[in-house]
Amino acid sequence: MKKSVLITGCSSGIGYCVAQGLHARGYRVFATARREESVGMLRSEGLESLRLDLNDSTSIHQAVTEVLQRTDGKLYALFNNGAYGLPGAVEDLSREAIRAQFETNFFGWLELTNLILPVMRRQGYGRIIQNSSVLGFAAMPFRGAYNASKFALEGLSDTLRLELRGTKIFVSLIEPGPIATNFRANAMQALIHYIDFEKSVHRDRYLAVQSRLNKKGAAVPFTLPPEAVLQKVIHALEANHPSARYYVTFPTHLFGLLKRILPVRMLDKLLAKAGSDHQ
Ligand SMILES: NC(=O)c1ccc[n+]([C@@H]2O[C@H](COP(=O)([O-])OP(=O)(O)OC[C@H]3O[C@@H](n4cnc5c(N)ncnc54)[C@H](OP(=O)(O)O)[C@@H]3O)[C@@H](O)[C@H]2O)c1
Numbered sequence: 001m002k003k004s005v006l007i008t009g010c011s012s013g014i015g016y017c018v019a020q021g022l023h024a025r026g027y028r029v030f031a032t033a034r035r036e037e038s039v040g041m042l043r044s045e046g047l048e049s050l051r052l053d054l055n056d057s058t059s060i061h062q063a064v065t066e067v068l069q070r071t072d073g074k075l076y077a078l079f080n081n082g083a084y085g086l087p088g089a090v091e092d093l094s095r096e097a098i099r100a101q102f103e104t105n106f107f108g109w110l111e112l113t114n115l116i117l118p119v120m121r122r123q124g125y126g127r128i129i130q131n132s133s134v135l136g137f138a139a140m141p142f143r144g145a146y147n148a149s150k151f152a153l154e155g156l157s158d159t160l161r162l163e164l165r166g167t168k169i170f171v172s173l174i175e176p177g178p179i180a181t182n183f184r185a186n187a188m189q190a191l192i193h194y195i196d197f198e199k200s201v202h203r204d205r206y207l208a209v210q211s212r213l214n215k216k217g218a219a220v221p222f223t224l225p226p227e228a229v230l231q232k233v234i235h236a237l238e239a240n241h242p243s244a245r246y247y248v249t250f251p252t253h254l255f256g257l258l259k260r261i262l263p264v265r266m267l268d269k270l271l272a273k274a275g276s277d278h279q
Helices: 013-024 036-044 057-070 095-123 144-163 183-194 203-214 227-238 250-261 264-277
Strands: 004-007 028-033 048-051 077-080 126-131 169-176 245-248
Touching: 004 013, 004 057, 013 028, 013 227, 028 036, 028 057, 036 048, 048 057, 057 095, 077 095, 095 126, 095 144, 095 169, 095 183, 126 144, 126 227, 144 169, 169 227, 169 250, 183 203, 227 245, 245 250, 250 264
Parallel strands: 004 028, 004 077, 028 048, 077 126, 126 169, 169 245
Antiparallel strands: none
16 A cells, blocks of 8 residues: 655645655655645646645644545654745734744644644554754744744654654654745745834845845755755655754755854854845
8 A cells, every 4th residue: 555645735845846756756645735726736736635724723634534534544644844934023023923923834733743643653653754944943033933933843843753752653854944935925925914014123124035035036045946855755754764854955054063063152143144145
């Protein structure tokens, strides 16, 4: 029987690429998306697709029930992926804005994972693969909400890994640096929706943020295509002993190293510069 994988956020970018790539590799992929039109698009391309909106518990429960019905209650792996970035200075984040960021990027992932874990415990094996980010361990200015959601995910995943020690359920974090996807366009929408930048003390810097987000093509050096993430997901699925963390792109390797060796003051200087250069 084919190994089944449930993926969130498959309408575009990494989720779409991983869904297609794993399908081509022989997995039974449940490519989920929050919008009906995305589900239709994925089905028309031959994928098994269901609606799953991470902000909506009912939709999460319905999708899991449907998947388990189709697989006789089994699921080999979950790739938690669907998320967005809310740019903005910390002092411009309302409670509502950061809540919304956590609803999608953190609480939705936790709820879904906790529905899948009993399935994996029952069957005695499984893989939970979390699409984090270089911004899950390196903070940059104007990315506080997103940084917080990914740092929280890293903490949660590290804890879960410890709690699953001794089982055959493995938790891996993927930590991409810049990947060419719709991420910036979606971040622009979130910025417009949640941040009153005209009234902000940082008003001028938001102009630079907007021009980066509106830029077509790779906005920063060392950007890789989503296939670079697919390769790591395949390793996390197929290795006998998958890694706890997979770095993707040069900036992730660089900041991973610098975080280990530099004093905070020097690291801050570099992170502040990288964040401002790529505002
Ligand atoms: N691109 C990068 O440079 C980069 C770097 C590091 C980490 N990542 C991570 O990679 C993952 C995928 O992002 P991407 O770069 O592929 O960006 P993307 O092209 O914008 O894809 C994000 C996906 O998440 C979905 N999504 C958003 N809100 C959702 C919700 N409430 N419920 C379910 N799905 C939802 C989007 O659906 P809609 O189309 O309906 O909005 C879309 O399918 C994210 O976890 C992101 O944090 C990206």
